[in-house]
Amino acid sequence: MKNLAAFGYVVAAVGALALPTIASAQEVGDWVLSPWRGSSVYYPGVIESRSGSLVTVRFDDGDVETRQANTVLPFDWQAGSRVACMWSDNKWYVATVRSIAADGFTMQIRYDEDGTIENTNTGRCRTR
Numbered sequence: 001m002k003n004l005a006a007f008g009y010v011v012a013a014v015g016a017l018a019l020p021t022i023a024s025a026q027e028v029g030d031w032v033l034s035p036w037r038g039s040s041v042y043y044p045g046v047i048e049s050r051s052g053s054l055v056t057v058r059f060d061d062g063d064v065e066t067r068q069a070n071t072v073l074p075f076d077w078q079a080g081s082r083v084a085c086m087w088s089d090n091k092w093y094v095a096t097v098r099s100i101a102a103d104g105f106t107m108q109i110r111y112d113e114d115g116t117i118e119n120t121n122t123g124r125c126r127t128r
Contacts, residue, residue: 026055031075031104033127036065044075044122060105060123077122085109085118085125092126
């Protein structure tokens with residue numbers, strides 16, 4: 001039994017090494033989700049530059065901010081992801097991603113409130 005237990009620890013340790021980490025999404029050109037100015041809400045963008053523990057993110061809406069790299073997460077939106085998107089009245093509404101185009105920017109969403117389906121882009125959406 002001791003050998004099996006030791007094997008389990010080795011497998012767990014090796015498995016832990018293979019898991020993606022936040023650091024894997026912090027190189028120039030990586031798509032990320034980042035809070036804007038200390039917000040608890042994450043917006044999509046691309047790492048524009050890196051200097052030590054700081055990354056500069058160009059958000060999909062065009063804004064740019066430099067922040068601590070450990071606050072940036074890998075971009076993981078896909079069909080079924082829950083987001084909030086800005087409607088034409090400039091208010092945020094909860095929606096579900098239906099699809100994201102190959103460009104990674106254009107997507108189709110369905111608003112929860114009334115079922116409206118809209119083609120939009122990632123720069124008009126955010127997540128928690």
